[in-house]
Amino acid sequence: MVGLLLPFTGVRNKTLCHIHGPTWFSWVDPDSDKTSDGEPPKMKIPSQGTCHRGGDTEPCRYCEEAGQFETKYDDGREIPLIETWQNHNRGGQNSSVMEELDLRGLCKDYFKITPSDYGNEMIAGDGISKGTVNTWLKEIAQKAEIGYERGLTEHSDFTEMVPDVYAHDMRGTFVMQLIRNNMQRTKLIKYTGHDHVSSLQPYEERVSQETDAREFLDHI
Numbered sequence: 001m002v003g004l005l006l007p008f009t010g011v012r013n014k015t016l017c018h019i020h021g022p023t024w025f026s027w028v029d030p031d032s033d034k035t036s037d038g039e040p041p042k043m044k045i046p047s048q049g050t051c052h053r054g055g056d057t058e059p060c061r062y063c064e065e066a067g068q069f070e071t072k073y074d075d076g077r078e079i080p081l082i083e084t085w086q087n088h089n090r091g092g093q094n095s096s097v098m099e100e101l102d103l104r105g106l107c108k109d110y111f112k113i114t115p116s117d118y119g120n121e122m123i124a125g126d127g128i129s130k131g132t133v134n135t136w137l138k139e140i141a142q143k144a145e146i147g148y149e150r151g152l153t154e155h156s157d158f159t160e161m162v163p164d165v166y167a168h169d170m171r172g173t174f175v176m177q178l179i180r181n182n183m184q185r186t187k188l189i190k191y192t193g194h195d196h197v198s199s200l201q202p203y204e205e206r207v208s209q210e211t212d213a214r215e216f217l218d219h220i
């Protein structure tokens, strides 16, 4: 769940630790696809909201202001949950393949998506720590053999060297995926929660290295 939510919702680590099923998803009926707005199911990240980490509504150590969860830049947003995605690592150069990935169904099964539903209210029941997220991600990266560009590093939770990747790297993956698929910059930041389009520049420079002569010919 963690390994899919990070790159396909682009949430920050602290936000992931606070996902609260009964109030963050847009379903109104756990037995149907009905959502509160008639749109595809979404994860609605509140800019401010009650902190439920630890199984209660007391402040957790990530939430300072009166126990309230807050996003970094007051950037509440709604991320539609995918069922398919464009895999740019397949399909040959300058091409991609549409692949199924039912994050929507996984969220519905894993989380308690309405107050009357069954399931986990938060990841692992009552939320996890940022350190746990990064440890799990390193395990995933090890198995998936990703992160070699960043190299390997020592980590106290592992006996061997592990990929030097963090949750925030997956946020970068999310941003670059939207850039590769040509989403307008002003729309894109509504999904990433960036303050200004100028924050996208490092990602755009990375994606620009992927272009080639054939793409130039398509655009001239």
Ligand SMILES: [Zn+2]
Residues within 6 Å of the ligand: 018, 051, 052, 053, 059, 060, 061, 062, 063, 068, 069
């Ligand atoms: Zn909290």
